[in-house]
Amino acid sequence: MVGMDATLARRLAGDLSIFGPSDARVRGLIGDPAADAVLRGDAAPARAALRSAPDDPVAALARLFVLGDRMPVAAVAAALLAIGVDGAALLGVLRAEGEHVVPLVAIRPHAFDDGAAGWIASDLDELAGVFPLRSDHVLGVGGAGRTLAAMLPPEGAGRALDLGCGCGVIALHLRRHGYEVVATDVSERALWFTRLNVVLNDLDGIEVRRGSLFDPVAGERFALIASNPPFVVTPRSDGVPQYEYRDGGATGDALMAQVVSGIVDHLEPGGSARLLGNWEDGPGGTGLERVRGWTRGLGAWVIEREHLDPVRYAELWVRDGGTRPGTREHDTLVEAWLDDFARRGVTGIGLGWVVLAAQTGLDRFERVAQQVDPAHLGAHLATALETVAHLGRLDDGGLAASVLQVAGDVTEARHHVPGSDSPSVIELRQGGGLGRTIDVDPALAALVGACDGELTAGVLIDAIAELLEADAARLRAELLPAARELLFTGFLSFA
Numbered sequence: 001m002v003g004m005d006a007t008l009a010r011r012l013a014g015d016l017s018i019f020g021p022s023d024a025r026v027r028g029l030i031g032d033p034a035a036d037a038v039l040r041g042d043a044a045p046a047r048a049a050l051r052s053a054p055d056d057p058v059a060a061l062a063r064l065f066v067l068g069d070r071m072p073v074a075a076v077a078a079a080l081l082a083i084g085v086d087g088a089a090l091l092g093v094l095r096a097e098g099e100h101v102v103p104l105v106a107i108r109p110h111a112f113d114d115g116a117a118g119w120i121a122s123d124l125d126e127l128a129g130v131f132p133l134r135s136d137h138v139l140g141v142g143g144a145g146r147t148l149a150a151m152l153p154p155e156g157a158g159r160a161l162d163l164g165c166g167c168g169v170i171a172l173h174l175r176r177h178g179y180e181v182v183a184t185d186v187s188e189r190a191l192w193f194t195r196l197n198v199v200l201n202d203l204d205g206i207e208v209r210r211g212s213l214f215d216p217v218a219g220e221r222f223a224l225i226a227s228n229p230p231f232v233v234t235p236r237s238d239g240v241p242q243y244e245y246r247d248g249g250a251t252g253d254a255l256m257a258q259v260v261s262g263i264v265d266h267l268e269p270g271g272s273a274r275l276l277g278n279w280e281d282g283p284g285g286t287g288l289e290r291v292r293g294w295t296r297g298l299g300a301w302v303i304e305r306e307h308l309d310p311v312r313y314a315e316l317w318v319r320d321g322g323t324r325p326g327t328r329e330h331d332t333l334v335e336a337w338l339d340d341f342a343r344r345g346v347t348g349i350g351l352g353w354v355v356l357a358a359q360t361g362l363d364r365f366e367r368v369a370q371q372v373d374p375a376h377l378g379a380h381l382a383t384a385l386e387t388v389a390h391l392g393r394l395d396d397g398g399l400a401a402s403v404l405q406v407a408g409d410v411t412e413a414r415h416h417v418p419g420s421d422s423p424s425v426i427e428l429r430q431g432g433g434l435g436r437t438i439d440v441d442p443a444l445a446a447l448v449g450a451c452d453g454e455l456t457a458g459v460l461i462d463a464i465a466e467l468l469e470a471d472a473a474r475l476r477a478e479l480l481p482a483a484r485e486l487l488f489t490g491f492l493s494f495a
């Protein structure tokens, strides 16, 4: 792949601003059901609808760059007015074939979390009928990338590292949030796409470097490190396809261990990291226990979102590579995965999120299976890190002297055994945060209910003790640690 021509890329960005197949424009042309089918990986309804708008330049670019269709030169030329078909061929995004052009990349709309509309170029994929994927395939924006983007702090300053940038989507989000970004990848092809996407989205302040893991940033430190690393556990046996985008070539979860354990040498004081990952349960302990060993004294909050047995894990990644059940290839690959797990004594695999923070004393390893609204996830994680650092500086006397407030998204549900006056279960639920539901006793429910930002926690606990005819000192010893947990998880905040 030749170098990325920024002048041509800027012309393409200009054309996309006029005729680019944005989500809104495409929905306007083909309707919501066909547009939603594209998101599920089914291009047929969209293709049929777009064919009925042959003279529309938006439809031409949608078919070419979103669906990956071969298109008449004239239709594409009418949409690429600034760059032209020849310029687009020179840039490397399409190839002319007689009276037709074929796309060499996908260029799809992307909504940033501040509402800005952008474009992400990546390799053509299954949606465009490309299978099998090339081993250096550069991934577009998938579920994992979207999740990591949602985990980022909404605002930042200083330098951020995107390790394993792929098409650059995380680097672009970090830049829009205010960081100066270094984006790294082993793949020259990935870096080409990142450079292209920087220009297509009219950004600067993103430096692109090639190299493995932390090699390109040796001796450097960052305020934030983000990574969706190639964490997929893959058997190292003949005939198993190796994809650079999802598998770093190591055995088991060794690459994940390298990434997590390398972070401590690259975080500034007060800095933090957000990662996605997979970890194995095996002879060395459960996955969560093993991740704790990799964190090397950094404050760590590891959230296991899913836990799969080896069979489910093998099926997931064999299918992700495009191999369908019922084929001989599928069976061979599943067997290779299961042999690898059996040989190394792996009994389960955790999939989840890692948050690391210097100087917080955070030490939390948990399973969170419920749905989490991505809209406020990044803000929730950032606030939790600030809260845990603040709580670390606050003894119980300081906490008792603090004024607390119940969060606006918290509701209480009381469950009664029929005929009984007092509830047998009291639940507190949060709408945001990690969508947690917790059981509380009447004293804690009373404290949370009374935290209206006026009286200190200590005064409230003493009043509750009097009401319940309980020992005030004992109740403080019970409720203050509970209040710490509720502050961290976002049910309460400091007023």
Ligand SMILES: C[S@@+](CC[C@H](N)C(=O)[O-])C[C@H]1O[C@@H](n2cnc3c(N)ncnc32)[C@H](O)[C@@H]1O
Binding pocket: 139, 140, 141, 142, 144, 145, 148, 163, 164, 165, 166, 167, 168, 169, 170, 184, 185, 186, 187, 190, 211, 212, 213, 228, 229, 230, 231, 244, 245, 246, 247, 248
């Ligand atoms: C799962 S993709 C993530 C892409 C993008 N950041 C996203 O979230 O969509 C992982 C990326 O890591 C890169 N990679 C693989 N091995 C690597 C290594 N040893 N060091 C750095 N990057 C690596 C791959 O080329 C790929 O682009």
